[in-house]
Amino acid sequence: MQSYSKRVSMVVVKRLPRYYQQLIDLELNDVEKISSQDLAKMMGLTASQIRQDLNSFGAYGQQGYGYRVVDLKNAIKDILGLNVPYNCIIIGSGNLGHAIANYEGFKQKGIRIIGMFDNNANIVGEQVGDINVRHMDGLEPFCEKNHVDICVLAVPRDVGQKTAEDVINLGIKAFLNFVPLTLSVPEDVVVEDVNITDSLYTLTYLLNEARNV
Amino acid sequence: MQSYSKRVSMVVVKRLPRYYQQLIDLELNDVEKISSQDLAKMMGLTASQIRQDLNSFGAYGQQGYGYRVVDLKNAIKDILGLNVPYNCIIIGSGNLGHAIANYEGFKQKGIRIIGMFDNNANIVGEQVGDINVRHMDGLEPFCEKNHVDICVLAVPRDVGQKTAEDVINLGIKAFLNFVPLTLSVPEDVVVEDVNITDSLYTLTYLLNEARNV
C-alpha cells in the first residue's frame, strides 16, 4: 500500500512509539478524542509537528474534531508493525537478559520471548518464567526448528560482533542490541541500539551544563 | 570558560559518547593519530560533521596531521564531565537495577554506585557486589548523609512519577530513567531516558520496512 511512498525520516520514526504509548494512556483514561494541540502539550512537541508526522503515513484525523484516540492508536500500532507477533530470542542471560525476559507488557504486545541462550554453564538450565536457558551450542538447531524474528543481544562486549555474525548466519535480520558496540551488519539487517553507557555520559554532560549555567 | 558560548545542540551532544568510546578503542589498539576522514568512516559519519562537532567545543586537531587520539579522547572525557566522580543511587533493585549495578566499566569511569533501594521486602537486605539493598524508607536519611549526584530510576511504571518527585525533593538533579514514562520535572533537573519498549517498537517498524522493500 505505502510501499512506494517516500521513506519516512528516522526522527519521525523515533517519535512513533512515544505517540503510541501516549495514546494507550489516553485510552486507559477514557479519553475519546484528542487534538494535535493538546497532544503536543502533553508530549512537549508542537501541533504542527504532530500533524506533519502523522500525515507522512496518512490522514487519521477529522477536520474540526481532532483525532479519535482509539483509531489513531490502532493506526500507529499498525504502522509500528505491532499487529503481528514477533518471536524473540535473548542471547546473554545475565541480569540484563533476565530483566528483558521479565519485562511486563511485552507478552501482551505480541513480543514473544521463545528462547534464552548463554555460554555460562552456571546459568544454562536456569528457568526464567517459562523459558529454560539453553547453551549457545543449541542455538543453531533451535533456529532451524523455530522461526525467530528478533535477537536481543546482551552478551559481553568482546564477543558482541562475533555473536551477531553467527546469529545473522542463522537468518535472523533484526537486533535489539545492548552491547556498547556499533555492530557491523549487512544492509538487510536492522539494528536498534540501547546503549546505557552512552546515555549515562549524555546525562553527566547535561548535569554539568546545568550546573554551569 | 565556555559557559557563555552558544548552547551545543542535542544531536551533537548525543554523538559525544560515541566519539569517546571510539577513541578509547583506538587508544587500546595503539593508534596514535586519526584524521576526521578515517574516524568518519569508522563511525558512519562524515569528516565535515566530525570537524563541525568538535569545533563547537574548541580546536583539538593539528592542521596537516589530524587528531592525537589520546589528546582528543581526554578532551572529550572532560567535555562529558567524566573527570570528576559521580555518586549514583539505584532505585528499583529488580533485574534491571542489578544489571546496572554490575555494569562493568562504570566503576573505572568514576560512576560510583553508592546505594540501592527497593520497596520489596524480599529484595531489601540483598547484597549486590559491595552494596546492600536498602528499603525506600532509608532513602531520605541516606541522602542527608551522602552526596548523591545521579539517580538511576528503575521502578515500576505506576510509581515512576511519584518516586521521581520524592527524589527531587531530596535535592537530586539528574535521572537516568528506565521507566517507560515521560517524567515531568522542574527546569533545573535533567533526565536521560532509556526506553527499551520504544527501542523495540522502533525495531519492529524498521524490520517491517525492510521486509516490504
Next chain:
DNA sequence: TAGATTGTTAATCGATTAACAATC
C-alpha cells in the same frame, strides 16, 4: 618546501514552524 588536513565560512539539504484553505 610540498602535502595533508584542520578550522571555518558558505551552500545545501532537511526538519520544524507558521499559515490557511478545506471541511467536519
Next chain:
DNA sequence: TAGATTGTTAATCGATTAACAATC
C-alpha cells in the same frame, strides 16, 4: 450555519555537506 481543527503548502530555522584558506 459557525466554530474548530485538520491536511497541506509555504516560510523559517537548524543541521549537514561542500569548499577552501590557514597552517602544521
